[in-house]
Amino acid sequence: MKHVLPTARLTTLGDRLQRVNRITLGFALLIVALLIIASSFSISLFSLVDASRVKASVLAENASASLMFQDARSAQELLQSLQQSPDVHAAALYDKNRQQFASFVVPEHSVPASIGSLQENMAYGWEYLNFTQPVMLDGELIGGLYLNVDLAMLYMQMAWQATITLGAAFLAMLVANTLLRRLNRSVLQPINGLSALMEQVSDQNDYSARAGPSDITELNALAEGFNDMLEQIQQRDIARKEAENKTLRLAYFDSLTGLPNRQSFLERLGREVRIAEREKTRLAILFMDLDGFKGINDSMGHNTGDLILQWAADRLQQGIRPYDMVVRAPIDESEVELARLGGDEFTALIPRIAKPEDALLVAHRIRELMRRPFVLEGREVVLTASIGIAVYPDDGEDASSLLKHADTAMYHAKDEGRDNCQFYSASLTERVQHRLNLESNLRHALARNEFSLVYQPQFDLIRGSIQSVEALIRWNHPEQGVIPPLDFIPLAEENGLIVPIGEWVLRTACADAARWRHEGHALRVAVNLSPMQFKDPELVKMVLGILGQTGLPPELLELEITEGAVMEDSGATLATLEALSLQRVQIALDDFGTGYSSMSYLKRMPLNNLKVDQSFVKGLPHDRDNRAIVRAILSMARNLGFSVTAEGVETLEQADALKKMACDTLQGYYFSRPVPAADIPALLSRQWLADGPSTCFIDPASAAASDQGA
Structure with missing residues (x-):
């Protein structure tokens, strides 16, 4: 709501005019300063609540695998990442029986051993915010996350911002007191501008807005103080978004190769399957496994193995570039997606192929690239790739069956002597099942x-x-x-x-x-x-x-x-x-x-x-x-x-x-x-x-x- 202070046309003695103007200006500055402080506090509080809720949601999503497999170590490592968030004083994961599974606590704080409810909830007091976030897996409740956020840092920031704002307002009032007779109208205009800017920031959450300069030094100082406050809020908002993006990247990208991970690939595959169904087109999945990687990893060490995986990922990306695919019309490179599922397993999604043989040409291109030796410390290391191919809709009508059948075809490629590629066929399922039973x-x-x-x-x-x-x-x-x-x-x-x-x-x-x-x-x-x-x-x-x-x-x-x-x-x-x-x-x-x-x-x-x-x-x-x-x-x-x-x-x-x-x-x-x-x-x-x-x-x-x- 926009507040407009009434102004009186004074024709009395100068002292009365000066006194009335002083009171009017002081009241206006006070109102503006209080509104700025209140708005800043509200914005900061809501930003903190939103950031904490997003943080709790992302942590709950990432913790589902740890709770599912009862991996307390990975759960503890996940919670320890909260050390980078100074406003978080305590966090804990609870299993579906509401008993504590893992926790993170700063000194002089604690978390309850059990929790009353695993449903999403937020409780608050003068000193804290408490969040409860359910942990779901495939629509099933498997636990909960508790997050305690301390408000002390927020209060300190607001006290500092209030001091700056009030100080600037007081300074402006003192200096302007000697010029009120001549500058009454020019003083009210920038104040109204600040008020309008404050409302814009509050209504639109546009922290990039800034107050314009004034030809009055004191009011310019007030504008600069307000701009400084907006700058801090904007930087905090940018930091929050960067944290969200980083968390999102950890959830959807492989940290070693930078490629999309299994979760990201499955979501993309699901979307492409729906598009292919709607447009009546084909798509292919290449499921690739590096032959002999385990032996190299065991003999040369995991650091060397990680380096080879990074090099292999680069080779695979070269193999799926659209402009290398003479079998297809030129398309946006982003349409072809390479992902690392884990270990030495990679997948490639190729949408809108004309015929299954098109995917085979890409697979052969990848095999040729992978045969080139990797030179490591003066030694040549040769890896080959076994590739399984599944095509929509011939080999499956949903993402999970396509991926499973491409995996089955890959195992058949290994059984056929490795360094080759095989299409999926229904008879392979029984053979692979026999192989898995034999291995078990x-x-x-x-x-x-x-x-x-x-x-x-x-x-x-x-x-x-x-x-x-x-x-x-x-x-x-x-x-x-x-x-x-x-x-x-x-x-x-x-x-x-x-x-x-x-x-x-x-x-x-x-x-x-x-x-x-x-x-x-x-x-x-x-x-x-x-x-x-x-x-x-x-x-x-x-x-x-x-x-x-x-x-x-x-x-x-x-x-x-x-x-x-x-x-x-x-x-x-x-x-x-x-x-x-x-x-x-x-x-x-x-x-x-x-x-x-x-x-x-x-x-x-x-x-x-x-x-x-x-x-x-x-x-x-x-x-x-x-x-x-x-x-x-x-x-x-x-x-x-x-x-x-x-x-x-x-x-x-x-x-x-x-x-x-x-x-x-x-x-x-x-x-x-x-x-x-x-x-x-x-x-x-x-x-x-x-x-x-x-x-x-x-x-x-x-x-x-x-x-x-x-």
Whole structure:
């Protein structure tokens, strides 16, 4: 409401005019100052209430996941962020039973252990504001947030602003008293202007408005004081909005890559699905997972992993740029959205595609970009991407089903060998469900004692007898029967279970070998190590500990490693191999010839044995190329002082050919399929000819059907 002070046309004596004008001016200034103070207080109070309510609402929304998963640590970290808000003296999260779950309290304050109601409420007093905000998840009440805001700082600010305003008004009245006779009209005009400005600020919340200058110094000082007050209110309003924007960004964007997060992506996807339904258009989702990222993250550290994720996000953004998509008409780049769902999982939303194959071209573009090596500290790190594609409306009519089906297609891409992309089909759901069930059962298989070991003999051509065996794991599933290693070892490597499983294999194999030795059979046992086990800095300690516990001499243990593990981190690999070799543990390089070993590395490695991959043995003795490769491996091994074991020997012809080439040891179905530990002594008691095996003990064709991939 606009207040206009009546003015009288005075024709009396000068003293009376001066006195009346002084009273009139003083009254007007007082009214204006009080209105300014009251308006400022009202604006500040309402701003504080609004900011606190927004803060409580955002905190309640962000706390839903912590309450849902009973994650007190993340809830406490969330409340600790209130340390940046000096006016908040206490806050607490309560579960749906209204009991305190987490709290933040400044000294000399407290929060109740329980709360009467979880519904939205605000209570206030002369010294505080109390807010209660419900915490909802999918429309269900799961808890509440309590927020206590102290008003002392507000009162201090208002007292300071009131002092400035009243002081300026008093100063203006003193100075203007000598000029009232001549300046009565000019004085009232700027005062009325200030009053109008105050009403504008109060009515429109326009804190950018400012009082204009006056040719009267005192009134100009009053205007400047008023402007200073508006400046402070405006800055506080800007700070509040920035805090709201920051909180909003935390809620909708990934802090590591700056990309939209899962929540943001799902909301955008829901909107685009509704648009596509209305406009009868298609859209595609690409669900991308970085192959091999877990191994890099575990071996090189989380800081390096975070850096690679940031680089990968940049690569992915290059891959989805609209002007790179020749399959589509030029569109606004903002229409294509890339998001990070978590970990090494990313998604891309491509609206208004003409046909499903358009999304495939984008996926191939992304794969090409991801194959380029990342250079980190002078080393090249190569990551590939497995991509699943789901298309609306063919593969789902809502956001959740589309995302789920794209995820399913991504797992199928991984099963097909990684670094490829696959479209979703209904049959994939059953396959992925089987894979997930298998992974779930695998997590409990070790505790349920469902694993067992079998051993395949290795025939020493020089001694004419079995001198060693290779330990091979089998999973005896209670419902599915024996599951071959090829079906579960890749799963174990993906989720990290290969480390405890590998330790169990090593411990069991050493215990069996120690028992055979006690029975008079000093057999060397070969155990495979996965690349993930080889990256474990405690590997040497673990191996020596098991040898000590089982009583097996180190020279009767042979650890088989792959060429990939040797080449991945040559410095660390060499140190680990040397530490094991110094303890007389034998080292074998498995599947030699199929990887990318460097001859210079082989010369430096303390290896004892090379195992020729069965793919080179299979064509013997007729395949000239395979004969040449095997002869080259044997010649190189002799020069380097390594023994050689040929894998996959299934026929007498293969055995004779390898014997003529002076191969040291043979292993394969021609001699024996893998057998339980209890059957090994019986194999050792069989008769062998001095120059090789006397006969094939089993039918190689039937044996191959049961143990391929062991």
